[in-house]
Amino acid sequence: STGSVSASPESYDESYLIPVSIGGTTFHLDLDTGSSDLWVFSTQQPASQRSGHTAYKQTGTKKSGYTWNISYGDGSGAKGDVYVDKVVVGGVTATSQAVEAATSVSSSFTSDTDNDGLIGAAFSSINTVSPQQQLTFFDNVKNSLSQKLFAARLRYHTAGTYDYGYIDSSKYSGSIHYVPVNTANGFWEFTASGVSGSSIADTGTTLLYIPDSNVDAYYANVDSASYDSSQGGYTFDCDESLPDWTVTIGSGSITVPGEYINFAPVSGNTCFGGIQSSDGIGFNIFGDIFLKATYTVFDQTQSSPRLGFAQG
Numbered sequence: 001s002t003g004s005v006s007a008s009p010e011s012y013d014e015s016y017l018i019p020v021s022i023g024g025t026t027f028h029l030d031l032d033t034g035s036s037d038l039w040v041f042s043t044q045q046p047a048s049q050r051s052g053h054t055a056y057k058q059t060g061t062k063k064s065g066y067t068w069n070i071s072y073g074d075g076s077g078a079k080g081d082v083y084v085d086k087v088v089v090g091g092v093t094a095t096s097q098a099v100e101a102a103t104s105v106s107s108s109f110t111s112d113t114d115n116d117g118l119i120g121a122a123f124s125s126i127n128t129v130s131p132q133q134q135l136t137f138f139d140n141v142k143n144s145l146s147q148k149l150f151a152a153r154l155r156y157h158t159a160g161t162y163d164y165g166y167i168d169s170s171k172y173s174g175s176i177h178y179v180p181v182n183t184a185n186g187f188w189e190f191t192a193s194g195v196s197g198s199s200i201a202d203t204g205t206t207l208l209y210i211p212d213s214n215v216d217a218y219y220a221n222v223d224s225a226s227y228d229s230s231q232g233g234y235t236f237d238c239d240e241s242l243p244d245w246t247v248t249i250g251s252g253s254i255t256v257p258g259e260y261i262n263f264a265p266v267s268g269n270t271c272f273g274g275i276q277s278s279d280g281i282g283f284n285i286f287g288d289i290f291l292k293a294t295y296t297v298f299d300q301t302q303s304s305p306r307l308g309f310a311q312g
């Protein structure tokens with residue numbers, strides 16, 4: 001089988017949401033290649049905590065005694081219990097998917113009323129369900145796909161797609177360049193030339209986080225840029241045009257247009273940069289600012305997983 005689903009950006013491309021059918025109800029979920037839990041708002045939460053969200057009514061079969069509890073890079077989190085239900089994404093069906101129903105979520109999830117939860121697409125080795133880890137949607141469907149892969153085509157300020165089971169050559173230019181993936185930490189982890197340390201491809205992270213030295217070198221070419229500790233990153237005049245940022249990954253190079261690196265206004269005519277420091281995180285994060293310039297293939301067709309990058 002193959003399928004494709006639209007990925008609609010929230011304001012300023014903060015995150016990209018896809019429609020997911022769970023037990024016949026449609027939820028709008030953040031597809032996150034940096035985590036491995038599929039969780040949704042549920043009627044088990046206090047009504048005030050789920051106001052404005054589509055909530056799961058536990059239509060599936062309960063996995064008694066199973067729980068989950070997840071924390072995200074920004075300190076947000078959620079927890080709850082576990083059901084098994086039918087999940088459909090872009091026409092691709094998992095008949096018995098672990099659906100993690102929230103009993104509590106942190107305030108940033110409650111306030112983002114477009115978002116009804118997450119669908120993780122990192123490796124199932126970091127799924128948080130206890131006492132028995134559960135498989136991601138991709139792991140559940142990959143054997144039924146024409147090719148064991150999915151591909152992300154996120155776009156700047158407009159809807160993109162996630163393709164399942166096939167590569168859509170109309171969505172990129174040039175060729176796809178593949179690099180090996182280190183799965184030891186459960187992420188789509190790879191090495192990019194000219195960027196020290198390990199990097200992860202993370203659709204659930206908004207910005208592009210690279211080492212200080214690379215960040216300083218980039219903003220040295222932006223006259224109005226400075227590091228603003230009160231904002232926690234580099235800011236600049238919203239009207240200043242920004243240089244492109246190019247990186248070599250394997251035998252290919254990807255260019256992020258300067259326009260994409262103006263993330264959002266923070267106050268008045270001051271804007272926050274889409275490139276920020278990864279120092280302190282432990283690895284670089286190639287998030288949406290980078291991914292929206294590419295067609296990225298999350299590929300398990302070979303004996304070991306690999307990532308493919310092409311210019312979008």
Ligand SMILES: Cc1ccc(-c2noc([C@H]3C[C@@H](O)CN3)n2)cc1F
Nearest residue numbers: 032034035072073076108109204205
């Ligand atoms: C309110 C909210 C907060 C965080 C996230 C979130 N989703 O994915 C990620 C990144 C960071 C890493 O944890 C895994 N991928 N962060 C989504 C939200 F809707």
